[in-house]
Amino acid sequence: MVEFAGYDMPLQYQGIIAEHNACRTGAALFDVSHMGQAEIAEIEVFSRLVPGDIAGLKPGRQRYTLLLNEAGGILDDLMVANLGQHVQVVLNASRKEADVAHMRSHGVAVTTRFDRALLALQGPKAAEVLPEAAMLKFMDAGPVRIGGIDCIVTRSGYTGEDGFEIGCAGFDGAALAELLLARGAVPAGLGARDSLRLEAGLCLYGNDIDEGTNPVAAGLGFALSRKRLSEGHFLGADALNKALSEGTAETLVGIKLEGRAPARAGAEIRLPGGAAVGRVTSGVFSPTLNTPIALGYVRSDCAKIGTALDLIVRDKPLSGQVTSLPFVPHNYVR
Amino acid sequence: MSQIFYSKDHEWVSVGADGLATIGITDHAQQALGDIVFVELPEPGRNVAKGEACAVVESVKAASDVYAPLSGTVAEVNQAIVDEPAKVNAEAEADGWFFKLRLEDPAAVAELLNRAAYDEFLETLA
Numbered sequence: 001m002v003e004f005a006g007y008d009m010p011l012q013y014q015g016i017i018a019e020h021n022a023c024r025t026g027a028a029l030f031d032v033s034h035m036g037q038a039e040i041a042e043i044e045v046f047s048r049l050v051p052g053d054i055a056g057l058k059p060g061r062q063r064y065t066l067l068l069n070e071a072g073g074i075l076d077d078l079m080v081a082n083l084g085q086h087v088q089v090v091l092n093a094s095r096k097e098a099d100v101a102h103m104r105s106h107g108v109a110v111t112t113r114f115d116r117a118l119l120a121l122q123g124p125k126a127a128e129v130l131p132e133a134a135m136l137k138f139m140d141a142g143p144v145r146i147g148g149i150d151c152i153v154t155r156s157g158y159t160g161e162d163g164f165e166i167g168c169a170g171f172d173g174a175a176l177a178e179l180l181l182a183r184g185a186v187p188a189g190l191g192a193r194d195s196l197r198l199e200a201g202l203c204l205y206g207n208d209i210d211e212g213t214n215p216v217a218a219g220l221g222f223a224l225s226r227k228r229l230s231e232g233h234f235l236g237a238d239a240l241n242k243a244l245s246e247g248t249a250e251t252l253v254g255i256k257l258e259g260r261a262p263a264r265a266g267a268e269i270r271l272p273g274g275a276a277v278g279r280v281t282s283g284v285f286s287p288t289l290n291t292p293i294a295l296g297y298v299r300s301d302c303a304k305i306g307t308a309l310d311l312i313v314r315d316k317p318l319s320g321q322v323t324s325l326p327f328v329p330h331n332y333v334r
Numbered sequence: 335m336s337q338i339f340y341s342k343d344h345e346w347v348s349v350g351a352d353g354l355a356t357i358g359i360t361d362h363a364q365q366a367l368g369d370i371v372f373v374e375l376p377e378p379g380r381n382v383a384k385g386e387a388c389a390v391v392e393s394v395k396a397a398s399d400v401y402a403p404l405s406g407t408v409a410e411v412n413q414a415i416v417d418e419p420a421k422v423n424a425e426a427e428a429d430g431w432f433f434k435l436r437l438e439d440p441a442a443v444a445e446l447l448n449r450a451a452y453d454e455f456l457e458t459l460a
Contacts, residue, residue, distance in 0.1 A: 011368075194395065261374065285393075292372075314390065
């Protein structure tokens, strides 16, 4: 068990590599109830705080978006699902209180559902474990009854695999988990969640992105709506348009290392034998690729795929090179 | 069979008939670290002081130092765990040893814990 965002969380059950592989080949179950679920009824007001086309999100569909500050910095990254009567947002545990305060201060009425449970069922066999939700396609969202428990299910996740995120009343969380485990899902902890998301090239808030990060530098351009950018009616729009037209000083890149020693967050990145050009923000040993991988920011002129870099670990350079993201291909059911 | 001693940093020490102390991490330590993917060992010939960080183990998630439980000179290292780090998980207190030290003071092993005392120490951590 480890402390994470104020919660006691399981780092691992049987072992990170076994749990990681269970998710890549079968179905793994993560308890992510620490994340903050909330509901927002007035989509129009909420959309002034995010750069995505949330107002254009059809009922039954979900989208990844960002809460931005005036400077275009990322206050949080979140999932937004249109459930018809309202939109549901899923916020990072470490940010949920601050997010709600930010939204309310900008006139968005938010109904918090922080007492709800959230389970992530992830892996190529997720739909076999949860046939009740098999009609959903990637990024669909809707109510699903599972073993008599009313749930809100989205076909999405944080592993790069097919899978579902399942919200239910907190009281029902344990029963829902038992049911999915009895159907063959393998319990997985925070350790595997981190190695899986990193292989999938997905940013972790607080590591790879924070209030000082411009989404353009973080490679999150896919979350920016061209229409919204040209209209400009949201917090941070000017800063994003500036970053898009002028570029950013740094760019987030994926780095594959030679050898077996991982480089962790904070490791300096240099040109081979030369100057410092950046720093690692996340690093892990990739169980799928059997090699160390990392995400980090480098000077934008050093971000080209194939660029050789030195990562400084224990005062020694480890050789690596800029690699396209994701490290491991996504496996979504569209 | 020689007696095995333990440190509160979760290393084990076994002094052989040749006077060399074989050092590794305990089974408790390998379990706490999880899947080990990389090991860095000290150079043979290096003098290490008791408590000095002299090896590194990396699990999927994090890096940890391994400390010299006693002072001495590194006489030999176990290349097998560099080639196959998972060996440390599988056989922490046997073939997964890290390095051998020629002890500065062979009598210093008496400062370490015996098995019963180490088990008692582990109880206090639980």
